[in-house]
Amino acid sequence: MNIVACMKRVPTTEAQAKIDADGKGLDPAGLQYMISFYDEIAVEEAVKTKEAKGGEVTVVSIGPAETTKELRECLAKGGDKAALLVDPDWASRDARSTAKLLVAKIRSLGAEVVFMGRVATDRDNSAVGPMVATYLGWACVTDVVELELNEGGGVAKRESEAGVETVEFSLPAVITCDKGLNEPRYAGLKGIMGAKKKPLEESPCGDMPNQAAVRVLELPPERNEGKIVGTGVDAVAPLIELLRNEAQVL
């Protein structure tokens, strides 16, 4: 099976946000990066699928040249090859232009199934997976926690507010992966050594204009100084009083 996993390099979840001097982006000083949490699950599912059904896994990313580090990590965890669409404007990419760049790459790779994280933990859009599938005219199941692929299609379970939905879909398809689908493996020493020899192709992402542009990026308003109501059970009655009369939410 020809399998693609999409990966985004994002600031670590421990990162404290600081705004840069022009007030439109994150201050990169001191920021560290990681494979977006759910994309780790996508890469793992791609590798597991290859292990079960044979084929090849290509890990695709759009980002700065430094993304080769995270792509090597994906290769160490079982990806066969990687493609980086080097994007000087990666910080200002919107969902639509990201999807369109990926669509072109996925077409050229001839993928039958594409795995992505359910959301990237920097922009939190949860949009690129279903947008890619729509542009391609493919099926897409989002937030998948269980997956079975068979001839020409598959069955997935996804979590919604209502409960767990079972979805039947046709291939080719885009699957966005949620926590619980698998347990991403660690890269062993052998994997890390082997990854150095695997092909990692870097090419310019090309011209793909954005529709969205940041006007201002701000830190959220500071919350008003809170108060310690008291200690132990004795504080319950005053808390109820405050919730009713001061905050007026009870």
Place this chain on the structure above:
Amino acid sequence: MSIIVYIEHAAGSARRGSLECLGAAHATGEQVVAVLCGEGADQAATTLGNHGAAKAVVLPSEGSVSSDALGAGIAAIAQEHSARAFLCAATSQGKDVAPRVAARLDSTIFSDCTGFELAGETFVVRRPWLAGKCIATLESSGSVLCATTRLNVFPIAEVGADAEVINAAALPDPLAKVTSIEAKAGGKLDVSEAAVVVSGGRGLKEAEHFGIIEDLAAAFGNAAVGASRAVVDAGWRPHSEQVGQTGKTVSPQIYVAVAISGAIQHLAGMKTSQVIVAINKDADAPIFKLADYGIVGDAFEVVPALAEAVRAVRAEG
């Protein structure tokens, strides 16, 4: 010029988040066209005039609603109305459908918006980045503003009008189809939509001890149980309850954090709550810096007492 709003409903009753979204659309002063699908849509459609819809378009459906077919149906209605915007609530289904509508309209999408403006030459939206660690104000030059609206942010409108109900043409065949839904036990509320969220952390020591969290949530009535990442990773609670950067971002009226110290990833996911209450035995826990009201104490003593007090208040009415 009109705004298309997709409305979710459960057996004929529109979801709260969808009505909030409708309220946000109505507040712009543009004509609002609601779109509904699924069993009971006709019934839900008749209630939408009161909440700001001028028209309610009912898409035909047999059995479950497929997101790809629904996306095609909504996009066709948006084109028919030369819509200026397409909005829906940032629910699980909303986030599944909205990007498909956006792609068909070749417009980008903004998820979880907390504000937007349609009046100027370019659209303007506000939305959180990094699970709320910062707030972006963005402009869009797309032909249609496509966005999902954050739950518990926009007020529901009460306008006392009727909507014209219209039946739309059939949807295309789906590429992916929901064949069954295993409903949550007892119709539990999701953390992202509940007015009150009571979350527990590692300080509760054992999965079984979440009984006191569930009981406090039950005391509030309209509450959902939430959990910290540590507790979900330990397998005590399902991921669907996780609040934070790798879980859900919530903005309830009341957020009660019990035995949660307050890792930055967790704080990002709940700091836009209206009122934050923290109960922790460590007076230096970072959660107290964010909490409006804190109680320093043992959760196993404080939480049951709080549940009892909340019940007493609610019984008074």
